[in-house]
Amino acid sequence: MTWPGGEDILHPRLAGSAEVRLGLDSYSYHYAAGLWEYSPRENQPMTALHFLRKAAELGLDGVQLCDPRHLDSLEYGYITGLKERADALGLYLELGTGGTNPDHLQTMVRAAHVLGSPLVRTFVGKPRPRTAEAMAELLKATAAEMAQALPVCERYGVGLAIENHQDLTARELAELLEMIGSEWVGVCFDTGNPLALLEDPVEALELLAPRVKTAHLKDYQVVATSEG
Numbered sequence: 001m002t003w004p005g006g007e008d009i010l011h012p013r014l015a016g017s018a019e020v021r022l023g024l025d026s027y028s029y030h031y032a033a034g035l036w037e038y039s040p041r042e043n044q045p046m047t048a049l050h051f052l053r054k055a056a057e058l059g060l061d062g063v064q065l066c067d068p069r070h071l072d073s074l075e076y077g078y079i080t081g082l083k084e085r086a087d088a089l090g091l092y093l094e095l096g097t098g099g100t101n102p103d104h105l106q107t108m109v110r111a112a113h114v115l116g117s118p119l120v121r122t123f124v125g126k127p128r129p130r131t132a133e134a135m136a137e138l139l140k141a142t143a144a145e146m147a148q149a150l151p152v153c154e155r156y157g158v159g160l161a162i163e164n165h166q167d168l169t170a171r172e173l174a175e176l177l178e179m180i181g182s183e184w185v186g187v188c189f190d191t192g193n194p195l196a197l198l199e200d201p202v203e204a205l206e207l208l209a210p211r212v213k214t215a216h217l218k219d220y221q222v223v224a225t226s227e228g
Contacts, residue, residue, distance in 0.1 A: 021061035021092060025216055026051050026070055035069050047072070048082055055091055062092030064121065064214070068108065079114040086116075094214060096121040102148035105160065109149060113156035119213050120158060121188040123165035124176075135172065143179035153184040161188040161213040166196035170204035177211055186211040192218030 026046075031038050034045030046054075048070045051063045063086070065071070072078055086093045095117040097108045108120045124142055129135040146160065153159060162185065164173055177185060189212045194204040205212075 023062035023064055023092065023094070024051060024055040024058065024060050025064045025066055026096075027066045029054070030066075033070065035067060049085060052086055052089055052091055056089045060091075062086070062094065064094040064096055066096040066121070068095075068097050068111075071111075074107065074111050076114060079111055083114070083116050093117050094119060094121060098123055099125040100142050100145040102145050105146070105149040106152040109152045109156055109158045109160075112158045118158060119161045119186075121161045121163060121214060123163040123188075124167050125165070126167065128167050139172065139176050139179060143176060146180055146185060147182075150180075150182050150184055153182075159183075159213055160185045162186070163188040163216070164190055164193050164204065164208070166193045169197050169199060170194065170207045174207055174211075186213040188212075188214050188216065190216040190218055192216075192220040195220055195222060 029046055030036050032040055032046045034040055048065055055063045093115050095112040095115055112120050129138050187208045189205060189208055191201050194201045
């Protein structure tokens with residue numbers, strides 16, 4: 001898989017995967033979805049069905065629904081209906097959420113199982129500590145929370161993918177994965193987010209590549225502003 005100019009999209013450590021599928025991350029249309037303190041002026045907010053139709057229109061392979069608020073319900077009937085629509089369009093679905101609350105993660109894992117999603121993408125979602133000691137405590141607490149969701153992951157065969165979400169460096173995320181110590185927990189690697197922590201995206205990927213379950217391909221431009 002290459003960019004139009006011929007450059008490889010994938011890092012060599014990922015290029016050997018048996019199958020690579022390109023999908024639409026619903027956050028790409030987060031203003032149009034009206035979930036982040038913004039509502040479209042002229043059109044109704046995009047729904048999960050809109051994202052499916054858009055992905056099919058663009059010739060993509062699937063959709064990652066980045067937020068459970070894209071779902072009208074977590075009831076079995078609604079979830080199975082959404083899966084049937086995706087299947088009819090030949091699209092895969094991945095489910096996303098945020099945070100590490102174990103009760104919530106278990107609920108999302110069960111929903112992902114019904115939806116046919118092999119994983120639930122999440123992120124730590126807490127303010128970045130200012131000291132090494134506080135970071136160590138955050139990692140310890142996060143690992144303990146996520147460990148509580150592991151039995152449900154194993155039961156339903158659904159993994160967790162922690163995004164490098166501008167809150168943890170690649171090394172801190174790798175340390176968190178080591179503390180959790182489960183094959184059911186890996187990484188959602190965002191290609192742009194390392195820049196927010198002054199990391200080289202390629203070096204970050206080198207470290208995390210063996211644990212990557214899914215990825216966000218992001219095009220960033222770094223510019224100077226009055227805030228830095």
